[in-house]
Amino acid sequence: MSESTPNGERQPRTGKSLKAQQRRHEILRIAMDTFATRGYNNASLQEIADRAGVTQAGVLHYFRSKTLLLASVLQLRDDTDTDQDKERPRGLAFLQHLVDTMRRNAEREGIVRLYAVLSAESTTEGHPAQDYFRDRYESLRADVTAALAEAHELGEVRADANLEEAANAIIAVMDGLQIQWLLAPDSVDMSAATDRVITALLADITAKHT
Missing domain, CATH: 1.10.10.60 (Homeodomain-like)
Structure with a gap:
């Protein structure tokens, strides 16, 4: 932006x-x-x-x-959140990147709170950050969907499921975990929970294929 x-x-x-x-x-x-x-x-x-x-x-x-x-x-x-010089990892490497991001976020409470507060507030009418967050979610959905498609092409995942639906689920879990963590940081391991959900999701879409 x-x-x-x-x-x-x-x-x-x-x-x-x-x-x-x-x-x-x-x-x-x-x-x-x-x-x-x-x-x-x-x-x-x-x-x-x-x-x-x-x-x-x-x-x-x-x-x-x-x-x-x-x-x-x-x-x-x-x-602060991204390394602009690095190319986006492909396939399952990008999904691991998401897990690593959640691990880093556990050390950046201010950044996490800013994102959680403003993303929720941006849903109100006329909010100046609404376009920013709409574009950000669209871009993130596209990146996760592309990573799942790449994992299929690289032979890492066998899947014929709706990849966009899977991407939405991953993003929803990550955002929901951040809110839970902000409220009870000692009770929530964001990276471990994200890794568990991604692993379960990949197993699910592979099972549907087989």
Whole structure:
């Protein structure tokens, strides 16, 4: 997602000096934590400004609007979550990548909370992150479906089941586990549960084929 909004706002100012860049990054990190804790609708620019030790005009100097600040937070979230230089693993390797991602997420509570809060909140009418999450889920469904198809082509899985349906189930399990983990981290092993569900799903679609 680019650092622009659906209504065509310009990109945020980055600042030329090192001090300006550090201040912008500090505001962005505080906004990420505030949105994760309170949601986009309940958080205010004034609250973010107060936590950053600047005026509301100071926040707007870097981001111009609350909507653009949210776009920048989501971009930072994506940059933190993925390695842009790595090619997507193929076949079952991608499904293992999902398990590994859940293991890493257990060490990134803020990122997980941000995703859980904003993805749920984005289902409300007119939410500025709605297109972001709609596109993200569409892309994730496509990646998981492609990985299952590749596993079949590579001879790793024998399947004639609805792969898109299987992809939806995997994504639903991952998102549901994250919410359970946020509420009771000592009771939920996200990576182990994700691995178990994927293993069971693969066994199921293979059995249907045979």
